[in-house]
Amino acid sequence: MGVTIKDVAKTANVAPSTVSRVIANNPRISEATKTKVREAMNKLGYHPNFSARSLANQNTQAIGVVMPSSGNKTFQNPFFPEVIRGISAKAHDHQFALYMTTGNSEQEILDGVIDMVQGRRVDGIILLYSRVNDQIMAYLQESDLPFVVIGKPYQNVEGITHVDNDNIGAAKQATEYLIQRGHRQIGFVGGDLDLVVTVDRLQGYQKAIERSGLSYNGDYVVHGEFLEEGGRQAVNQLLSISEPPTGLVVTDDLMALGILNALNEMGVDVPHDMSVVSFNNVMLAELSTPSLTSVGINIFSLGFEAVNCLIEKITDPETEPKRMMIPYEVIERNSVHSG
Amino acid sequence: MGVTIKDVAKTANVAPSTVSRVIANNPRISEATKTKVREAMNKLGYHPNFSARSLANQNTQAIGVVMPSSGNKTFQNPFFPEVIRGISAKAHDHQFALYMTTGNSEQEILDGVIDMVQGRRVDGIILLYSRVNDQIMAYLQESDLPFVVIGKPYQNVEGITHVDNDNIGAAKQATEYLIQRGHRQIGFVGGDLDLVVTVDRLQGYQKAIERSGLSYNGDYVVHGEFLEEGGRQAVNQLLSISEPPTGLVVTDDLMALGILNALNEMGVDVPHDMSVVSFNNVMLAELSTPSLTSVGINIFSLGFEAVNCLIEKITDPETEPKRMMIPYEVIERNSVHSG
DNA sequence: TTGTAAGCGTTATCAA
DNA sequence: TTGATAACGCTTACAA
Numbered sequence: 057m058g059v060t061i062k063d064v065a066k067t068a069n070v071a072p073s074t075v076s077r078v079i080a081n082n083p084r085i086s087e088a089t090k091t092k093v094r095e096a097m098n099k100l101g102y103h104p105n106f107s108a109r110s111l112a113n114q115n116t117q118a119i120g121v122v123m124p125s126s127g128n129k130t131f132q133n134p135f136f137p138e139v140i141r142g143i144s145a146k147a148h149d150h151q152f153a154l155y156m157t158t159g160n161s162e163q164e165i166l167d168g169v170i171d172m173v174q175g176r177r178v179d180g181i182i183l184l185y186s187r188v189n190d191q192i193m194a195y196l197q198e199s200d201l202p203f204v205v206i207g208k209p210y211q212n213v214e215g216i217t218h219v220d221n222d223n224i225g226a227a228k229q230a231t232e233y234l235i236q237r238g239h240r241q242i243g244f245v246g247g248d249l250d251l252v253v254t255v256d257r258l259q260g261y262q263k264a265i266e267r268s269g270l271s272y273n274g275d276y277v278v279h280g281e282f283l284e285e286g287g288r289q290a291v292n293q294l295l296s297i298s299e300p301p302t303g304l305v306v307t308d309d310l311m312a313l314g315i316l317n318a319l320n321e322m323g324v325d326v327p328h329d330m331s332v333v334s335f336n337n338v339m340l341a342e343l344s345t346p347s348l349t350s351v352g353i354n355i356f357s358l359g360f361e362a363v364n365c366l367i368e369k370i371t372d373p374e375t376e377p378k379r380m381m382i383p384y385e386v387i388e389r390n391s392v393h394s395g
Numbered sequence: 396m397g398v399t400i401k402d403v404a405k406t407a408n409v410a411p412s413t414v415s416r417v418i419a420n421n422p423r424i425s426e427a428t429k430t431k432v433r434e435a436m437n438k439l440g441y442h443p444n445f446s447a448r449s450l451a452n453q454n455t456q457a458i459g460v461v462m463p464s465s466g467n468k469t470f471q472n473p474f475f476p477e478v479i480r481g482i483s484a485k486a487h488d489h490q491f492a493l494y495m496t497t498g499n500s501e502q503e504i505l506d507g508v509i510d511m512v513q514g515r516r517v518d519g520i521i522l523l524y525s526r527v528n529d530q531i532m533a534y535l536q537e538s539d540l541p542f543v544v545i546g547k548p549y550q551n552v553e554g555i556t557h558v559d560n561d562n563i564g565a566a567k568q569a570t571e572y573l574i575q576r577g578h579r580q581i582g583f584v585g586g587d588l589d590l591v592v593t594v595d596r597l598q599g600y601q602k603a604i605e606r607s608g609l610s611y612n613g614d615y616v617v618h619g620e621f622l623e624e625g626g627r628q629a630v631n632q633l634l635s636i637s638e639p640p641t642g643l644v645v646t647d648d649l650m651a652l653g654i655l656n657a658l659n660e661m662g663v664d665v666p667h668d669m670s671v672v673s674f675n676n677v678m679l680a681e682l683s684t685p686s687l688t689s690v691g692i693n694i695f696s697l698g699f700e701a702v703n704c705l706i707e708k709i710t711d712p713e714t715e716p717k718r719m720m721i722p723y724e725v726i727e728r729n730s731v732h733s734g
Numbered sequence: 735t736t737g738t739a740a741g742c743g744t745t746a747t748c749a750a
Numbered sequence: 751t752t753g754a755t756a757a758c759g760c761t762t763a764c765a766a
Contacts, residue, residue, distance in 0.1 A: 058515065060743055071753045076745060084751060103513030107449035108743030111758045116446070118494075126480045132678055137476055141465045144497035153507070153516070154495045155457075158483035168492070174442030176397065177492070287682075313682040320684045339471055343626075343652040345659045345684050399759055410737045415761055425735060447759030450742045 059100045068096035079104060110176070118155045119147055119366060120178035122169060122192060124185050127160040129281050130248070133310055134338040135355055139184060139206060142359025150367055152179075166192050173199050180366045182359075186210060186218075186252040202369035204362045208252050217369065219362045219380045221353045223253055226384045227260025227305065228267075230333045230351050233386055234303040235268050237394040239331060243276045243294045243301035245315060247308055254279070257307045257335065276301055280311070287314025291322065303331040303392070309341045312348055316391075327393035337387050346390035357382045398439045407435035418443060449515070457494045458486055458705060459517035461508060461531060463524050466499040468620050469587070472649055473677040474694055478523055478545060481698025489706055491518075505531050512538050519705045521698075525549060525557075525591040541708035543701045547591050556708060558701045558719045560692045562592055565723045566599025566644065567606075569672045569690050572725055573642040574607050576733040578670060582615045582633045582640035584654060586647055593618070596646045596674065615640055619650070626653025630661065642670040642731070648680045651687055655730075666732035676726050685729035696721045 061079075065072040070089060077085050078093040096102075110116045121143065124130045140154075147154060155178050157168030169192055172178050179202070183193060186207030196203045197216070205218040234242050244261045246254045258277070265272045278293050280286035290311075294301055306312040312334035316326055324330050326346055334341065337352035361380050369375045404411040409428060416424050417432040435441075449455045460482065463469045479493075486493060494517050496507030508531055511517050518541070522532060525546030535542045536555070544557040573581050583600045585593045597616070604611045617632050619625035629650075633640055645651040651673035655665055663669050665685055673680065676691035700719050708714050 058513070058743090061745095062743080072743090073745080073754080074752060077752085080745085086751060089751080101513075103510065105450070105743050106514040106516045107446045107455065108758090109745075110446035111444070111450055111760090112743080112745040114758080126483055131480060132473070132476060134471070134473065134476075137471060137473075141470060141497075144465055144495070145499070148496070148498055148503065148507075153511070154497075156483070156493045156495065157487070158480075158493075159487055160484070164487065168487075171442065172492070174397070174440075175445040177445045310682070313679070317682055317684050317686065340652070340679065343649070343656055345656050347656065397759090400761095401759080411760080412738080412762075413736060416736085419761085423735060428736080444759050447742090448761080450744085451759080451761040453742075 058105065059102050060105070061102070063100055064093065064096045064102050067100060068093045114176070116177060116179050117151055118153045118178045119143070119363065120155045120157070120169070120172045120181040122165065122181060122183045123156065123158055125161055125165055126158045130185065130251075133308070134340060135336055136184065138338065138355040139359035139362075142356035142361075143182060143363050144359075145356075146360045146363035146367075150363070152363070152367070162191060166195060169195065173201050180204070180370045182206065182362050182366060188250050188252065188255070202366060202373065204366045204369070206358050206362050208256065210252050213379070215377050217365050217375075217377045217379070219358050219365060219382060221358075221382050221384045223256035224260040224263065226335070226351050226353065227257035227307075228264040229260075229384075229386060230305050230335070231261045231264035232268070233333055233349075234305065234331060234392065235264065235270070237303075237331070237392060239301075239303035240270060241276070241299055241301040242270075242303045242305060243278070245290050245294075245304055245306045245311060246277070246279045247281070247311060249279055254307055257305075261305050287311065287316075288318040288321075291315055291318040291324075295322070295324070301330075304333070306332060306334040309334045309336045309338050309344075309348060309350055312350075312391075313340060313344055316344060316346075316348075327391050331392040333386070333392060341387070341389065349389045349392045350387050351384050352387045353384045354382050397444065398441050399444070400441075402439055403432065403435045403441050406439060407432045453515070454518050454709075455516060456490055457492045457517045458482070458702065459494045459496070459508070459511045459520040461504065461520060461522045462495065462497055464500055464504055465497045469524065469590075472647070473679060474675055475523065477677065477694040478698035478701075481695035481700075482521060482702050483698075484695075485699045485702035485706075489702070491702070491706070501530060505534060508534065512540050519543070519709045521545065521701050521705060527589050527591065527594070541705060541712065543705045543708070545697050545701050547595065549591050552718070554716050556704050556714075556716045556718070558697050558704060558721060560697075560721050560723045562595035563599040563602065565674070565690050565692065566596035566646075567603040568599075568723075568725060569644050569674070570600045570603035571607070572672055572688075573644065573670060573731065574603065574609070576642075576670070576731060578640075578642035579609060580615070580638055580640040580642070581609075582617070582643045584629045584633075584643055584645045584650060585616070585618045586620070586650060588618055593646055596644075600644050626650065626655075627657040627660075630654055630657040630663075634661070634663070640669070643672070645671060645673040648673045648675045648677050648683075648687060648689055651689075651730075652679060652683055655683060655685075655687075666730050670731040672725070672731060680726070680728065688728045688731045689726050690723050691726045692723045693721045 159165040181203040209216040337350040341348040341350040498504040520542040522544045548555040676689040680687040680689040
């Protein structure tokens with residue numbers, strides 16, 4: 057059906073191997089034959105067959121992208137389209153395509169990952185999240201395939217190449233941002249504690265509280281999901297404290313949105329009665345009412361650099377594991393009030 | 396390196412072809428040898444090599460997913476993660492993986508598509524959007540690879556299998572929803588007019604206006620992007636009319652969010668001073684302040700059914716082109732006020 | 735029911 | 751600088 061390398065060889069009056077070399081732009085082929093062969097390729101509309109090529113040279117020019125389980129709420133976070141945008145950008149530069157499997161449970165995803173690894177469907181893998189005790193990360197570690205994690209691995213931090221923000225520092229700074237503006241009762245609303253990023257941000261919050269001479273109070277810390285219900289519960293819980301917080305550090309813009317909504321319903325004005333700082337600085341942070349002061353973590357760069365690291369490992373498997381830190385910065389908007 | 400079918404054959408004392416038949420679960424193999432072979436596979440940790448398999452049987456078990464250019468704002472829309480969730484769900488059921496190329500321009504994307512089509516990297520393609528005069532759609536039509544469009548094709552509607560909502564009807568209903576609640580001056584804020592969905596929704600709006608005996612007024616119709624700036628401009632424009640609208644039909648939740656934001660800044664209360672109905676009913680619609688009355692279009696189903704149609708075409712290339720309509724419904728929330 | 739062997743479209747090794 | 755030819759790992763007639 058399709059036009060093959062043999063057809064091109066025939067019309068160009070050369071051997072198939074020559075055509076192959078022209079495709080690879082092998083310098084040991086004369087310019088004359090190169091142009092001759094290229095003309096034949098154009099004339100016949102030749103395109104190399106990927107499967108054949110992969111089979112012969114043991115590489116696929118594809119990167120596997122592992123997302124969290126699609127049953128999971130995490131999946132809905134605008135974080136993902138944006139990392140993927142970063143990933144695609146760099147991948148595209150290097151002529152890599154993206155390959156995704158998903159599943160409704162961690163087991164299904166693991167099966168998919170095993171298939172792509174053992175089936176040699178990809179040259180490397182990017183894990184888009186980091187969980188506590190993650191089976192998939194465990195599997196990847198014992199496989200020989202290059203992989204990179206976006207986020208901080210829970211274990212073996214030195215042994216796994218990863219791209220991350222200094223989330224402890226970022227959360228510390230976000231909290232200090234509120235402290236500097238006069239807040240003394242500061243709440244923390246975090247996402248899933250299974251995610252390393254949540255753990256880190258909580259730690260940064262604690263650090264800031266303690267370093268500022270304020271005393272850490274567990275009642276000020278709640279965890280939930282970013283759905284409407286979750287936001288409302290978190291807010292209810294925090295406002296029922298005898299000395300309720302005047303400022304909130306929320307680990308995710310989406311959660312912050314839910315909280316803004318809940319506060320609004322309860323007649324609590326943001327930022328006047330309650331200040332909010334959140335994380336990620338996704339586009340939504342700009343579109344909400346009021347717009348959100350948020351810690352920008354350069355999501356695009358996280359993806360972009362992850363591919364960079366991965367391609368390095370694919371090209372040279374001896375590359376030492378490394379950590380890459382992406383800078384963050386507080387983006388000031390209208391959800392924080394001094395006082 | 397990897398363990399191959401031959402290794403399994405050797406340890407199970409059978410021919411490679413027998414192993415292959417066991418993998419395919421060929422009924423002409425005795426249960427005895429099947430178990431024998433399976434034991435060998437487990438013992439050796441065998442996994443079929445995808446490239447080899449694809450090369451031999453001319454199928455890849457992969458579906459190509461074409462997103463809009465990542466330079467495009469459209470890319471940021473939560474619509475995409477959600478369609479992809481639907482796509483993955485069905486694809487996963489049928490053991491298909493997803494394959495994505497992206498690019499910064501339409502040309503780059505086209506190149507990627509050509510590669511995956513001609514290079515036989517996928518068994519079929521799903522186009523996640525429908526534009527006026529789209530090169531990619533044109534290319535797919537002349538290729539012999541099965542493909543399905545999510546949205547209504549601009550041309551050759553009868554000849555291209557697609558999954559869509561009745562966007563004209565949906566917009567008509569959304570507009571009537573406002574009319575029934577007493578609104579007489581109704582504005583329309585639409586996205587990119589290159590997208591067929593925008594054109595359709597505008598048409599539905601016009602229909603509703605005309606059928607209700609109101610007169611259509613071009614001043615009430617504006618187009619923009621869903622960024623903050625876009626929302627503000629749209630609002631400014633609409634409020635400067637001598638008889639400004641009291642209700643707005645906005646073609647996208649994200650745009651509506653921008654508009655909510657702009658209105659809030661200008662001190663216009665939603666829903667009291669301005670009612671808003673938007674489209675898509677993404678999670679955000681629930682999280683905004685006020686929450687948005689939005690036309691739910693079952694994004695998940697759009698993706699899910701698209702894969703269904705695609706697999707049908709892949710399995711039987713003679714399948715007639717068909718259109719599949721996904722139902723919509725107005726989800727009432729707090730952005731509309733009667734009067 | 736199972737084995738033999740050719741072929742899928744490339745790349746890579748070895749000669750020429 | 752180019753050409754034969756053997757892999758790559760699997761599937762599938764055709765034989766047995």
